[in-house]
Amino acid sequence: MSCGGSCCVSITQCFFDYSTPKVLVIRSKSVGTLNRLCQAVVIAYIIGYVCVLKKGYQDTDTVISSVTTKVKGIALTNTSDLGLRIWDVADYVIPPQVASRRTETEEENSFFVLTNLNITPNQTQSRCAQNPGPGSTCSSHKDCKRGLHDSRQNGVQTGRCIYFSESEKTCEVFAWCPLETEGDPPDPPLLAEAENFTVLIKNSIRYPKFSFNKRNILPHVNSSYLSQCVFDRVTDPDCPIFRLRDIAAEAGEDFQTMAVHGGVMGVQIRWDCNLDMPESWCVPAYTFRRLDNKDPENNVAPGYNIRFAKYYKNEVGKETRTLIKGYGIRFEIMVFGKAGKFNIVPTLLNIGAGLALLGLVNVVCDCIVLTFMRNRQQYSEKKYKYVGDFGLLSNEATEQS
Template identity: 55%
Template sequence: MAGCCTSVCDFIVEYDTPRIVLIKNRKVGVVNRVVQLAILAYVIGWVLVWEKGYQEFDSTIGSVTTKVKGIAITNSTPLEEHIWDAADYVIPSQEENSFFVMTNVILTKNQVQGRCPELPNERTRCKSDIDCASGYYNIHSNGVLTGKCVKYNEEVKTCEIFAWCPVENDTVIPKPAILGAAENFTVLIKNNIAFPKFNFSKRNILTNVSASYLKSCQFNRKNDPFCPIFRLGDMVQEAGQDFQKLAVQGGVMGILIEWNCNLDQPPSKCVPKYVFRRLDNKNFGETISPGFNFRFAKYFRNTNGTETRTLFKTYGIRFEIELFGHAGKFNIIPTMINIGSGLALLGMATILCDIIVLYFLKKSNYYKEKKYKYVEDYELGIESETSYGATQNSGTTN
C-alpha cells in the first residue's frame, strides 16, 4: 500500500517536457517524411481543395410549381371519340412539389344508385337466396347485399347488392394504355431557391432568356440543359424505363433538382442539375398491387332529377419533385480551423516514428536513453553539489 501511495505521489509531482533528439536513421526518416506528405496531401488536397474547407456552407430552401401541357385524342370503347387536355388528365390541377398525369383509365358510365348483381367471385357467387345474407358487406364489396340471388349472366348467379349500378369491372386493364400519347406531354417546372445565410436567391429560369425562348425550348441534357420545360417521355427514358409499359398501370417517378453552388464564383455559375429516377417497384410480376391508381367520379343530375355519375379508375404517373443542395462561400474562421487541424495532424508522424524507434528497432533501449532524461528535484541536486564541493575542499586542505 505504501509503495502504491509513493507511485501516485511521484506521478502527481512529476512534470515532463519535450526533448528534441535528432535520430539519423534512413528507414525512420523516410517513414516520417512519407507520413507528413500524406497528411499534407489530405489537408490541402482533400479538406481545403476538394471539400472546400475554406468555405462556410448553407442548405437551400425553395419552392416548386409545375404546369403540364399537351392534348391527346382517343377513339376507343367506352370512351368513343374524346379529346383530352390538361384539365382532364392532370389530377388535381395543383399539388405541392408533385403532379400526376393520367395515362390509362377504366370508365364506368351512367351509374345510378339502385340494385344490381355483384361482380362474380368466390364470395359473391350463389345458388339461392340463402347464400346471400341481407345487409352484409365488407371492404371489398361494391355495395350492401339485399338478400337475393340473381343472374349476373346466362351462366353465373351472384348476390344482388344495393350500390352504384352498374358496378365497375376492373379485371381487364386496357393495353396499350389509352393515353399513351402522354409521352409527348410537357411540363414547365418553375423553381425558386435561396441561401439565407448568404442573402442569395435564384430561379431555374435564367435571367437572360426571353418569353419566345420558353415557348420553343425543350430540356436536352446535351444541347439545352437549362430549359425548364421537360418532355414526360424523355424524363422516363433517362430513368431507364419504357414509357408505354409504365403507362399501363402507372408508377412513381422522382425529379431531383440539385443546387450545389460555389458563391465565390459569379452567380451565373450557380445552375441546377436535374436527375430522374423511378421510385416505385418496376417488377410488376413480383409486386402485389403494382403501379399507381385511384378512383374519382364526375356527378350529374338528369332532367328527371336522378343523380348519375361517371366513375373513373385512373392509372398514371405521379412525379415527385425533390429539391436539395448547398452553397459555400469563403470564410476565414473555417479556413483557420482546418489549417490548424492539419498542423495538429502532422504530430501523428512524430508519434508513429517514436513508436517505431522506441519499440521495434534493435537499438530501442539505446534510443530510449537518449530520448528520456530523468532529473531529480532541483533543491536535492544543489545539496548534493554543495556536499560534493565541501568534501573536495576538505580533502585538499588535508
C-alpha cells in the same frame, strides 16, 4: 513543493520556473524518410481533402425550395365507350392545375398525368348483383347479411341472393350500378400521345444564411425562348420545359410500356453552389429516375392508378356518373442542394484540426523507432530517463560533474 520536475523552495520560485520538453534528434535516413512521408500525407489531407475537396474553408447552408408545374399537350382518342374525344390539360391532369388549391390526392411538388383508363359508364345508385369473389358468392338468402358493407366490396348488402349470371349467384348490394368490372388496362395505352406532353417546372430556391435567391428560369431565358425550347442535356440544358417521353428515357424507361399500368417518376433538381464564385455559376442540375418497384418477380399491384368520376343528371333529374379507373404517371419533384461561402471560423477550425494530426506523426515514428529499429534499445535509453524519489539531487550533481 515539486514543480516541473525540479525542487521548489517557495511558491515564488515555482511560479518563475519554466519547463521545456527534451528533444531527441535521430539522424537516420529511414526514420527521417518515414517522418517526412507521414508529414506529407497529413499536409496533403489538410490541403487536398479538407480545404479543396470538402471546401473546409466555407460556411454552408441547405436549400429552401418551392416548386410549381404547368403541363401542356392535347391527345385524341376514339373508343366505343366515349367515342371520338379530345383530351386537354383539364382532363388528364388529376387533380386539375388550380393555384392555391390542395386536395387529399394532391401533394406538394408532384403532379399526376393520366395515360390509360378503364371506363364504367352510366352508373346510378340502385341495386345489383355483387361481382363474384370471396364473401359475395351465395346459394340462398341466408348467406347474405343485410346491411353488411365491406371496404373491399362495392356496396351494402341487401340480404338477398340473386343471379349474377345464368350459373352463378351473388349477394345483392345497394351501390353505383352497374358495378365496375376488374380487368387489365388497354395495351397499348389509350393516351399514348401523352409522351409528347410537356411540363414547365418553375423552381425558386433560397439560402437564408447567405441571403441568396435564385430560380431555374435563368436570367438569359426570355419569353420567346421559353415558348419554343425543350430540355436537352447536351444542346439545351437550361430549358425548364421537359417532354414526358424524354424524362422516362433519361431514367432508362420506355414511356409507352410504363404508361400501360402507370408508375412513379422522380425529377431531381440539385443546387450545389459555390458562392465564392460568380452567381452565374450557380445553376440547377437535373436527373431523373423511376421510383416505384418494377421487379418482374414481385409484380403484385404494379404501376399507379386512381379512381375518379364525372357526374351528370339525366332528363328526369336522376344522377348518373361515369367511373374512370385512371392509370398514369405520377411525377415527384425533389430539390436538393448545399451552398458554401468563405468564413474565417470554419477555416481556422478545420486547419487547426488538421494541424493537430501532425502530432500523430511523432507517435507513429516513435512506435516504429522503439519497436522495429535495430538500435531501438539505444534510442529508448536516450529518449526516456528514469529518476527515483531518492537520490535525485545526487544524480543531478553527478551529471553536472
